[in-house]
Amino acid sequence: MGVKIGNGERSRPAISIFGLSKTYASGLQALKDIDLEIRRGEIFALLGPNGAGKTTLIGIVCGLVNPSRGKVLVDGHDIVSEYREARSLVGLVPQELTTEAFETVWDTVNFSRGLFGRPPDPGHVERVLRELSLWDKRDERIMALSGGMKRRVMIAKALAHEPRILFLDEPTAGVDVELRREMWGTVRRLRESGVTIILTTHYIEEAEEMADRIGVINRGELVLVEEKRELMRKLGRKKLTLQLAERLHEIPPALTGYRLELSEDGRELVYTYETQTGRAGIAALLADLNAAGIRFEDLQTEQSTLEEIFVGLVKGER
Amino acid sequence: MNLYAIRAIYKFEMARTFRTLLQSVVSPVVSTSLYFVVFGAAIGSRITDVDGVPYGAFIVPGLVMLSLLTQSISNASFGIFFPKFTGTIYEVLSAPVSWLEVVIGYVGAAATKSVGLGLIILATSSLFVPLRVEHPLWMLSFLLLTAVTFCLFGFVLGIWAENFEKLQLVPFLIVTPLVFLGGSFYSIEMLPPFWQTASLFNPVVYLISAFRWSFYGSSDVSVSVSVAMTLVFLSACLLAVRWIFKTGYHLRT
Ligand SMILES: Nc1ncnc2c1ncn2[C@@H]1O[C@H](COP(=O)(O)OP(=O)(O)OP(=O)(O)O)[C@@H](O)[C@H]1O
Numbered sequence A: 001m002g003v004k005i006g007n008g009e010r011s012r013p014a015i016s017i018f019g020l021s022k023t024y025a026s027g028l029q030a031l032k033d034i035d036l037e038i039r040r041g042e043i044f045a046l047l048g049p050n051g052a053g054k055t056t057l058i059g060i061v062c063g064l065v066n067p068s069r070g071k072v073l074v075d076g077h078d079i080v081s082e083y084r085e086a087r088s089l090v091g092l093v094p095q096e097l098t099t100e101a102f103e104t105v106w107d108t109v110n111f112s113r114g115l116f117g118r119p120p121d122p123g124h125v126e127r128v129l130r131e132l133s134l135w136d137k138r139d140e141r142i143m144a145l146s147g148g149m150k151r152r153v154m155i156a157k158a159l160a161h162e163p164r165i166l167f168l169d170e171p172t173a174g175v176d177v178e179l180r181r182e183m184w185g186t187v188r189r190l191r192e193s194g195v196t197i198i199l200t201t202h203y204i205e206e207a208e209e210m211a212d213r214i215g216v217i218n219r220g221e222l223v224l225v226e227e228k229r230e231l232m233r234k235l236g237r238k239k240l241t242l243q244l245a246e247r248l249h250e251i252p253p254a255l256t257g258y259r260l261e262l263s264e265d266g267r268e269l270v271y272t273y274e275t276q277t278g279r280a281g282i283a284a285l286l287a288d289l290n291a292a293g294i295r296f297e298d299l300q301t302e303q304s305t306l307e308e309i310f311v312g313l314v315k316g317e318r
Numbered sequence B: 001m002n003l004y005a006i007r008a009i010y011k012f013e014m015a016r017t018f019r020t021l022l023q024s025v026v027s028p029v030v031s032t033s034l035y036f037v038v039f040g041a042a043i044g045s046r047i048t049d050v051d052g053v054p055y056g057a058f059i060v061p062g063l064v065m066l067s068l069l070t071q072s073i074s075n076a077s078f079g080i081f082f083p084k085f086t087g088t089i090y091e092v093l094s095a096p097v098s099w100l101e102v103v104i105g106y107v108g109a110a111a112t113k114s115v116g117l118g119l120i121i122l123a124t125s126s127l128f129v130p131l132r133v134e135h136p137l138w139m140l141s142f143l144l145l146t147a148v149t150f151c152l153f154g155f156v157l158g159i160w161a162e163n164f165e166k167l168q169l170v171p172f173l174i175v176t177p178l179v180f181l182g183g184s185f186y187s188i189e190m191l192p193p194f195w196q197t198a199s200l201f202n203p204v205v206y207l208i209s210a211f212r213w214s215f216y217g218s219s220d221v222s223v224s225v226s227v228a229m230t231l232v233f234l235s236a237c238l239l240a241v242r243w244i245f246k247t248g249y250h251l252r253t
């Protein structure tokens, strides 16, 4: 296989996963025949309920979990036979907060860099620590830091060797709102510098805010992989709420073809529609309302969030 | 070779050693002194000399080996058990390092500490008894070889053990008896015939005997057999570590 420069280089996926399965020693099948391709330079959000298999999937790619079946390539390198090439490209921030206690922040981040085979570069380590607002804490022992700070130390460790691919397993669990926003900023800047990012999260808001593509995993199966926008468009429902000029007692028979709901007090009419059906539906509805002599004073639309989409998906699967 | 990784692990482990330097140095010095008081003074007053060596001086090589073995095993096993226990091992497992690089880092650091300890004990001993070393190069080589071998064994033990009990069980149930029955404080020839034969199945006898030979030029068993046996054990431990990292035994799930 020759090294293709230009197009081929750019289009080679960051990670390719083929037929990946994992059965733990307990007999539990945590992953079932997963096929997945992570594109270079994207932010991919992996969503799924507790125990879905997200951490297992990440563990396999990073060398912490033995796959039972299947194959994983990182930038074209097999994670088993070419583990050196594969692993030196990857940085991992695991879900659990596991840090040294007695080491200083500075030492532990430099340790990580060395471990991944990179020559010392105090300048780079300084940049990482500054980016994560850890520079002032560099001489502190890790055990003296707060939980959120420890989380950032783990991110700093993962970035110490300048990885091209970064796994963030619930990076913002237990992190306050302000810090979460800061982290999102960091992740975006990383993406701008060309780093591919795979993150898992239970905060749908986070995926909605950050991700280019979203994968939903449930009980070890990849239920769906979709562009975020596409997903929202396809599965997203919109709600049109009409504030009526006059109280309505019931929905007129002429309008029963629409998915309409009347509020208790009869002052609000709510129309739910798939975004795909689009505006044609609204135009027709408004015309029919007019014909029925129903007038309204105001209207607003709302788009359903990823959370609603996601809950719907997982429920359907169960 | 990922030399930066080896250096990182080695440095990290040495830093851990230096954080606990006081107890690492003080406890062997104190226990060695105690041995001298108990064995050297109390028993030594009854046994004047063994093979022409004053009893106090005779027990020095055995004492050094005793500490070397137990310290090597406990240092190295703890060095790998602890990150496994706390979970920080994830980083080493996800790093682009080969099993050999990991081993050189961890075992190298543990062995460095052990050899340092052995030398400290020797120095302490020389305060109590006049020491004579007939083959200093051999003495140092034995020190190094034994330290490396048993650090490797400790490393395997640390990976194998899933909990603190198991971590302590093997040294307590197997290593300590072997070491105490290994002729640290007596010459095999001082035992009844049955126990003399039984002792020949104790690998520690060979280690201590050969080590003593480097001091006083006389040995219960053949020195080359001792070296060969140690090398075989060392290779077995290396193979075990290689297998562990290949299969992920007790490391990966
Ligand atoms: N070492 C293990 N041995 C046996 N079963 C395991 C092991 N690790 C995970 N599992 C099981 O595999 C399944 C998937 O776990 P995993 O940690 O990958 O889920 P997850 O999607 O990351 O969940 P969460 O959102 O809670 O982090 C779960 O049922 C879990 O109990």
Ligand SMILES: [Mg+2]
Pocket: A054, A055, A056, A095, A169
């Ligand atoms: Mg998880």
